[in-house]
Amino acid sequence: MAEEVPTGTTAASGTRPLLIGPGSGPSPPYPYRMSGPVISGFGRGSKELGIPTANLPVDNSLTPWISSIPSGVYFGWASLLLPSTHPNYAPASGATWSLFPMVMSIGYNPFYKNDTRSAEVHVLHKFDADFYGVDMRLLVMGYIRDEKDYKGLDELVEDINFDCEVARQSLQRSGWRVKELGDGGEFEGGWLVEGEFEGEQAEKASL
Incomplete structure (x- = not known):
């Protein structure tokens, strides 16, 4: 029997699956991998939207898959x-990396009419301090x-908040939840917590 998919609605997009x-x-082709140091973005995520972002540089030579996927919202x-001095330091068991669900926008953001394609990540956790770098x-x-594009900021924020709920509910399922959280997840996400960062090239995952 097919899984029953709950839905919700937003003013700009109408009925949407959760x-x-x-x-x-x-x-397939998911999952994809991407990595790098957190950089400053456009400075509007927290100030205008109340949705802070942790951005990564978009480099087609390091993430060749990113040039071939459609612009849009991913999770x-x-x-x-x-x-260890960061107030939200809470590494996964036996690791030095802390794990969180996320949503991300890859594209030009038509509402703001960006000239440069960006990768803006919203980590689904309330942080008590920044973590640039x-x-x-x-x-x-x-x-x-x-x-x-949207008629106004309220419609944009409503859709982003809905995106966040889609990510939360989708990632709660055991087939999507990484084992490394230690709470019953079945998906192998070992790359997320292996070793220290070594500037490895981001690439399509082959888990």
Whole structure:
């Protein structure tokens, strides 16, 4: 029997599914890998939207898959190599990396009419301090929706908040939850927490 998919609505997008993909886990070509140091972005995530972002540089030579995927909103897992002095330092068991669910926008953000394609990551956790310069790894598990323009800021924020809920609910399923969290997840996400950051090239995952 097919999994029943709950839905919700937003003013700009109408009825939307709250779950992405089958309960068993992501389907090819997912997941994708991306990594690098957290850089400053456009400075509007927290100030204008109330949705802070941790951005990564987009380099087609390091992430060859990123030039061939559509612009839009994606979701998956983020790991951060936070220093032990950071107030949110909480590494996964037996590791030095801290794991969090995330949503990310890859594209030009038509509402703001960006000239440069960017990767803006919203980690689904309330942080008590910034972490610019910290090494971050991303395991991109799936695609939520295409990017679009909006009539106003309220519509944009509503859709982003819905994206966050889609990510939370989708990643709660055991087939999508990484084993390394130690709470019953079945997906092998060992790359997220292995060793120290060595500037490895981001690449399509072959887990």
